[in-house]
Amino acid sequence: MKVTGTGAPSAPSAGKPTRSASGFSLNQTAATPGSTAAAATSASAGLADVSALMALQGVDGPLERRRRAIKRGGGLLDRLDELKLALLSGEPDEGVMDRLGRVMREERPQNDDPGLSALLDQIDLRAAVEMAKAELRRSER
Numbered sequence: 001m002k003v004t005g006t007g008a009p010s011a012p013s014a015g016k017p018t019r020s021a022s023g024f025s026l027n028q029t030a031a032t033p034g035s036t037a038a039a040a041t042s043a044s045a046g047l048a049d050v051s052a053l054m055a056l057q058g059v060d061g062p063l064e065r066r067r068r069a070i071k072r073g074g075g076l077l078d079r080l081d082e083l084k085l086a087l088l089s090g091e092p093d094e095g096v097m098d099r100l101g102r103v104m105r106e107e108r109p110q111n112d113d114p115g116l117s118a119l120l121d122q123i124d125l126r127a128a129v130e131m132a133k134a135e136l137r138r139s140e141r
Helices: 033-057 062-088 094-105 114-140
Strands: 017-019 025-027
Touching: 062 094, 062 114, 094 114
Parallel strands: none
Antiparallel strands: 017 025
């Protein structure tokens, strides 16, 4: 089925197609008021289904919060590794600092595991120290 627009889905019409000289054909049937109302009803029902799914996805359980916290911590470690390589090569890259700052500004999900929270605190502290050191280097120039 080819998607041709954002309108409501419609049922196939039973009219006889008209053929042109080029081999292209169009259905020449007029829509009835009943079929238009049915299409509008099915479109609103589909919208209600999608909004219900979106609401369910917004509910974060403890496992989802833990997964997002671990993903954020892993992202910070990746950016810190990029920074380490840039500093070792002698080419401090502003792009690396921008990416590190972006990850630092992401909201950190709360989790119930004290060990994981302590580890993430250490990662956040290391990233904050590197950001402060980079700010000092910028101000010395």
